[in-house]
Amino acid sequence: xxxxxxxxxxxxxxxxxxxxxxxxxxxxxxxxxxxxxxxxxxxxxxxxxxxxxxxxxxxxxxxxxxxxxxxxxxxxxxxxxxxxxxxxxxxxxxxxxxxxxxxxxxxxxxxxxxxxxxxxxxxxxxxxxxxxxxxxxxxx
Amino acid sequence: xxxxxxxxxxxxxxxxxxxxxxxxxxxxxxxxxxxxxxxxxxxxxxxxxxxxxxxxxxxxxxxxxxxxxxxxxxxxxxxxxxxxxxxxxxxxxxxxxxxxxxxxxxxxxxxxxxxxxxxxxxxxxxxxxxxxxxxxxxxxxxxxxxxxxxxxxxxxxxxxxxxxxxxxxxxxxxxxxxxxxxxxxxxxxxxxxxxxxxxxxxxxxxxxxxxxxxxxxxxxxxxxxxxxxxxxxxxxxxxxxxxxxxxxxxxxxxxxxxxxxxxxxxxxxxxxxxxxxxxxxxxxxxxxxxxxxxxxxxxxxxxxxxxxxxxxxxxxxxxxxxxxxxxxxxxxxxxxxxxxxxxxxxxxxxxxxxxxxxxxxxxxxxxxxxxxxxxxxxxxxxxxxxxxxxxx
Numbered sequence: 024x025x026x027x028x029x030x031x032x033x034x035x036x037x038x039x040x041x042x043x044x045x046x047x048x049x050x051x052x053x054x055x056x057x058x059x060x061x062x063x064x065x066x067x068x069x070x071x072x073x074x075x076x077x078x079x080x081x082x083x084x085x086x087x088x089x090x091x092x093x094x095x096x097x098x099x100x101x102x103x104x105x106x107x108x109x110x111x112x113x114x115x116x117x118x119x120x121x122x123x124x125x126x127x128x129x130x131x132x133x134x135x136x137x138x139x140x141x142x143x144x145x146x147x148x149x150x151x152x153x154x155x156x157x158x159x160x161x162x163x
Numbered sequence: 164x165x166x167x168x169x170x171x172x173x174x175x176x177x178x179x180x181x182x183x184x185x186x187x188x189x190x191x192x193x194x195x196x197x198x199x200x201x202x203x204x205x206x207x208x209x210x211x212x213x214x215x216x217x218x219x220x221x222x223x224x225x226x227x228x229x230x231x232x233x234x235x236x237x238x239x240x241x242x243x244x245x246x247x248x249x250x251x252x253x254x255x256x257x258x259x260x261x262x263x264x265x266x267x268x269x270x271x272x273x274x275x276x277x278x279x280x281x282x283x284x285x286x287x288x289x290x291x292x293x294x295x296x297x298x299x300x301x302x303x304x305x306x307x308x309x310x311x312x313x314x315x316x317x318x319x320x321x322x323x324x325x326x327x328x329x330x331x332x333x334x335x336x337x338x339x340x341x342x343x344x345x346x347x348x349x350x351x352x353x354x355x356x357x358x359x360x361x362x363x364x365x366x367x368x369x370x371x372x373x374x375x376x377x378x379x380x381x382x383x384x385x386x387x388x389x390x391x392x393x394x395x396x397x398x399x400x401x402x403x404x405x406x407x408x409x410x411x412x413x414x415x416x417x418x419x420x421x422x423x424x425x426x427x428x429x430x431x432x433x434x435x436x437x438x439x440x441x442x443x444x445x446x447x448x449x450x451x452x453x454x455x456x457x458x459x460x461x462x463x464x465x466x467x468x469x470x471x472x473x474x475x476x477x478x479x480x481x482x483x484x485x486x487x488x489x490x491x492x493x494x495x496x497x498x499x500x501x502x503x504x505x506x507x508x509x510x511x512x513x514x515x516x517x518x519x520x521x522x523x524x525x526x527x528x529x530x531x532x533x534x535x536x537x538x539x540x541x542x543x544x545x546x547x548x549x550x551x552x553x554x555x
Contacts, residue, residue: 031306031308032301032305032306033306034301034302034303034306035301035302036302037302040302065303066300066302066303066418091321091422092317092318092320092321092324092422093317093320094313094316094317094319094320094368094369094370094371095366095368095369096308096309096310096313096368097365097366097367097368097369098310098312098365098367098368099308099310100292100293100296100308100309100310101289101292101293101308102289103308104308107308110308112307112308112309112313112317112368114317114416114417114422122417122418123303123417124300124303124304124307124309124415124416124417125307126307126308132369137320137321137324148306152306154306154307
């Protein structure tokens with residue numbers, strides 16, 4: 024009997040998203056930016072969703088952002104996540120603009136607030152993929 | 164471009180019916196779908212040979228690759244217009260505009276819309292939960308283990324943060340629906356509840372308690388649509404479709420431009436414009452209530468109150484019978500039933516019963532106009548329908 028956590032789903036990269044996941048393996052968070060209109064976007068796409076005209080470029084993200092909203096999941100979606108409850112699911116708005124869904128680590132659920140500054144960290148899953156997760160930003 | 168009012172009053176509902184709802188293990192999803200069809204045809208006083216258009220939605224518990232065709236085959240009817248709506252409370256409802264347009268354009272004359280699922284008896288709890296949460300983005304959301312209540316909890320937290328909405332106000336939505344369900348002999352949940360009961364129920368995803376979440380049910384609903392010219396040939400007074408509007412803003416909640424304002428703004432504006440009516444003209448409304456915060460955002464976006472004021476609006480009792488806007492008079496998805504994809508259609512059948520003045524103990528006195536709003540995805544796809552007893 025293996026670890027039930029191994030049943031947690033992993034992303035299946037597509038040609039458009041493979042560079043993003045490859046960078047995550049190296050613990051680097053990438054965003055896309057349009058060379059023409061300068062719009063940032065997430066998730067990765069084959070085209071700029073603002074102007075549809077150009078192939079976006081990969082740029083290193085700051086990895087910093089703030090909590091746009093969050094919830095504490097008390098009832099897991101499947102047995103694979105049973106060991107994790109309660110866990111904080113959050114929408115994080117990166118400083119560059121785009122929002123992504125993630126989880127918050129190293130923070131008690133009761134201490135999370137909307138607007139709280141957070142920074143990226145990476146979590147290995149099944150030794151296949153590194154998922155971007157977030158934690159409270161180090162004081163500066 | 165066609166006139167904005169092109170469909171106004173051109174199509175009517177001449178038959179409407181719900182199956183038994185709640186726990187209905189004697190029928191599979193297909194069984195419920197054809198039972199709803201049979202009841203709606205009987206209500207319309209027509210035989211199946213008069214049906215030349217068929218609309219269904221797929222069922223999680225018993226899917227077919229070609230669902231509407233499979234139901235046509237089961238019923239042995241040969242439609243010339245045959246469409247399956249795929250999923251969610253939005254597209255399974257916005258398909259009504261498509262069906263009405265098909266009738267108005269002469270593609271077909273009489274459309275049977277029948278939708279059902281068996282989420283309670285046909286699936287395990289875990290299957291039902293996993294299937295529904297698969298609305299998340301497979302690559303950028305699902306790996307984090309989100310649940311459907313969690314997706315809606317993100318909206319609730321944002322609304323609370325921005326407008327000061329309280330858990331008590333969310334709970335008031337559930338209590339409002341339950342009060343109506345207590346007057347509906349067919350409702351799945353009829354035990355009285357108070358705000359304290361909602362707040363004392365198990366926390367599922369903060370701030371949503373168990374009683375902030377809609378039911379998991381078996382059930383089906385169906386309507387028969389035909390042209391206004393033919394609408395007088397049926398046993399019950401026709402209920403006319405006066406306005407339609409849709410708005411589609413995103414699929415995945417992490418891509419939503421706003422967490423607190425939805426495309427119900429656009430769907431409502433379009434439906435009001437076609438109908439030539441406004442929110443103050445509605446005698447009742449049925450507002451998609453998969454989770455309590457959804458109702459607050461939709462009430463605001465549809466113009467029934469200002470942004471940020473829906474919590475107080477419901478808590479003050481305006482959505483009760485005799486109130487300013489009786490809402491979800493069958494008990495809604497929170498207390499009547501929620502079999503998933505067909506959800507919005509129970510709002511349409513309830514509006515028809517109300518406008519025919521056949522709603523029994525929960526009748527809104529003298530109801531002339533009604534608004535039904537469905538949404539699907541995670542506040543993604545919105546459809547608003549305005550109905551009335553008169554075509555003009």
